[in-house]
Amino acid sequence: MIDHLRHMAVFARVVDASSFRAAAREIGLSPSRVSETVSDLEAHLGATLLYRTTRKIALTSEGRVFYSRVSDMLRSAETGLNELNALSLEPAGALRVSVPAFMAGSGLSTAIAEFIRLHPHVALSVSYTDYRVDLLSDGFDVNIRAGWLQDSSMMSRKLGDMERVLVAGADYAASRPRPEHPTDLEAWDWIGFAHRPDTEDFFSPEGSSVKVLGQSQLQVDSAEALYHFTRLNLGLTILPSYLAARGEATGAFVRLLPDWGLRPLGLHAVWPDQSRRENLTLLFVRFLADRYR
Structure with missing residues (x-):
């Protein structure tokens, strides 16, 4: 059995990752080598552990029983390593x-x-x-x-x-009437963020809230891209405060409605x-x- 402990660990990683390719990436081996290792284990046991198709893998009935035992064994081994690390002076x-x-x-x-x-x-x-x-x-x-x-x-x-703030490119903001209320911004050009809804809640100093819909001609999936396009004066957007401060320091950004708050991340x-x-x-x-x- 000792000779096949590594095979068992590779088999468990394949099951956890749900594919030979993902397991190979985690372990640092080629997918073909991972597949060969599982096949060698099956030959040693005289049992098929995994059903293989071009799209996915699935445990056989024998594989389910074997996996539960192997995962218990590996969990005990990891616990032992963790306990040793806890006792050592220097984490590793x-x-x-x-x-x-x-x-x-x-x-x-x-x-x-x-x-x-x-x-x-x-x-x-x-x-x-x-x-x-x-x-x-x-x-x-x-x-x-x-x-x-x-x-x-x-x-x-x-x-x-993480505090968030509303900013616009300085030249773009100068071309628009100064906003007095969040709803004034619904007529402005927003630079949208793919991971954020189009509506945003603004909170007044008194604690009341108002929901604003931002219309976007341009939407991106990167905060750095939000920063870049705002700097190019394509509109306004919401940025993490530390990122917005970078643009404000150079005069490229203007903070809008500073008395109104946004829900922090x-x-x-x-x-x-x-x-x-x-x-x-x-x-x-x-x-x-x-x-x-």
Whole structure:
């Protein structure tokens, strides 16, 4: 059995990833090698573990029984590694993390840099993307999400809130009458964000709210693109305050209706309930929560 422990771990990763290709990407092997490893295990056991088609894989009845045992074994092994890491003076291991692309130059990335300096034996692979990633199928250990969390099947911790502000290109704003109320902006040109609804709630200093519909001729899926097109005076948009401040500092942006507030973006760390490296994940998340808050 000892000779086939690695085969069993590869088999479990294929099941978890739902494909040979995704498992190969996580493990760092070629898809053909992963497929051969599972086939060797099936030959050793004298049983078919997976049904294979060109589109997907599925467990056989024997595969379901075997997978439950193998996953228990691997979970126990990971727990042992986590306990050893907890006892060591210096955390070690590797984590794959996804972060919204627009936060590449934010205080969160600065906190990640601090974490790396403090823990030289921890390797982080950070993917900056504005697309929603799937923790399990995409092979990430931690996902940083900006917005309003809805998942219930994952573990999560709020890291803080991110202020958002309304800005326009300075030349574009100068060509329009000065707005006195959020509804005045419905006649303006908005630069839309694909991951945000067209309507936005504005809150007055007294606490009342008003919903505004922003009409967009141009819609993008990147906050950096929002920044760029606003700088080119194509209209107004909503940006994270740290990103808007960059344009305001150069005089390229004008902040609109500064007395009216916008709902801040919640920033959350999300990870699987049964993390492969639980203690290292928790250490990383707690560090970010302390630094970012």
